[in-house]
Amino acid sequence: MTLPRKALxxxxxxxxxxxxxxxxxxxxxCxxxxxxxxxxxxxxLFIEQRIxxxxxxxAIDIAAYAVMSNHLHLVVKLSPEIMNDWSDREVLERWTSLHKGSLLVQRYLNGTALSAAELAALKDIITLYRLRLADLGWFMKCLNEPIARMANKEDxxxxxxxxxxxxxxxxxxxxALLTCMAYVDLNPIRADMAASPEESQHTSIKERINPSLNLSKTITDLMKLHQLNHFNYALKPLLSFDGNITDQEQHGILFNLNDYLELVDHTGRALRNDKRGAIALHLPPILERLGIDRKAWLNNATAFEQIYRQRFAKRPKRQAANNVA
Known part of the structure; x- marks a missing residue:
């Protein structure tokens, strides 16, 4: 039986x-x-923009993504601590960028004076919206539903x-994080959609190599295309690489970006049409620091979904959901 998302x-x-x-x-x-x-x-481009x-x-960061022909991949970081800096009004403005909001919310945002009872009800609504803005399920709902409507209309x-x-x-x-990110970034190469990471369009690896999302439309056009009510924020970049662990507070990925790019490049070069993976003569020292075997890395980075699905297929579902590495 399928488990509820909150259990996963x-x-x-x-x-x-x-x-x-x-x-x-x-x-x-696509x-x-x-x-x-x-x-x-x-x-x-529509999907990349919407992501x-x-x-x-x-309050969700994107570590990696790839938009493929009949599926999409995301590696996300749930960052609920980001909301600590959001005022109640900002929570409402963020939510109503995507959804109309109740009449009570609209009245508040328009500056209408509310009674004590209405303000108490508004507080409950804001609490609900805060939870939703940190929820992976709502994020995916807001991503997938417009894509489905567009596709069904076109089809x-x-x-x-x-x-x-x-x-x-x-x-x-x-x-697991490093392997999965590389697996996602190398998807177009395995699918023969690109010859190298820098040539793989609409992927996070391409964006990291050339950090300029191709937003060819103005914000006004984007709002119309994505049916946003308003949008007053600078676009958030991909989750950053913080490098090695330090005594400072870190919120990004605890690897070095140059190490990661080099690792993905070497792994991509090791992929061959007649073999799942070939052992490269050299892979960056990041593998040594993490204690990852080179052969195991190549196998995992080319078949991440298959390997981990098989590894936990025979375990009880609740245990498997909590132990995927």
Missing amino acids: VCVDDTPFYHVTSRCVRRSFL GVDHATGHDYSHRR HLLSTLF GCRGHFWEARYRSQALLTDE
């Missing part, structure tokens, strides 16, 4: 999660559908576009 996602265990959404009915999310000849490439817009509005059909609900996988160790 727990910030106390880990803030990092690998999330995937796949299409049904052999639908194409790219050229070879069965029909239809080109859906325009959706990739960044939602990350900016939510002239109704019904489900996504394969059930999204899948999330807890990343409990540094090794």
Whole structure:
């Protein structure tokens, strides 16, 4: 039986999660559908834009992403501590960027004086919105529903576009996080959609190499395209690499960016069409520091989902959900 999402996602265990959404009915999310000849490439920029817009509005950071032909990958960090700096009004403004909000919320934002009872009710609403703005389920709902509506309208059909609900996988160790991020960033190369990381369009690795999201439209156009009521925030960048652990407070990824880019580049070069992975003569010392075997790294980085799904398939579901490494 499928577990409720709250049993699979727990910030106390880990803030990092690998999330995937796949299409049904052999639908194409993006790219050229070879069965029909239809080109859906325009959706990739829309999805990439929306990932960044939602990350900016939510207390959720993006560590890695890849928009593929019939599925998308995200590695996210749940960061509820970010909300400590948000006032009640900012919480309402963030939520109403995406949703209209109740009449009470609209009256408050318009400057209408509220009674004591109305203010008490408003406090309850704000508490609810705070929880939602840190919730992975609401983040994915706000990401996937507009994509499904767009796709169904373009395809002239109704019904489900996504394969059930999204899948999330807890990343409990540094090794799991590093492996999963590389797995996501190398998806286009394994799928023969790109020859190198810097050529893989609409991926986090491309954005890290050339940190300039191609927002070819103005904010006004973006608001119309993504049906936002308003948007008054600077776009949040990808989750930063903080380097090695220090005595300072750190909120990013505890690796060095140059090490990571070099590691992904070497791993990508080791991939071959006739073999799952070939052992590179040299891999960056980050593997040595984490105590990761080179052969195990290549196997895990090329088949992350398959390996971890098989590893925990025979365990009780609740235990498996809490022990994915």
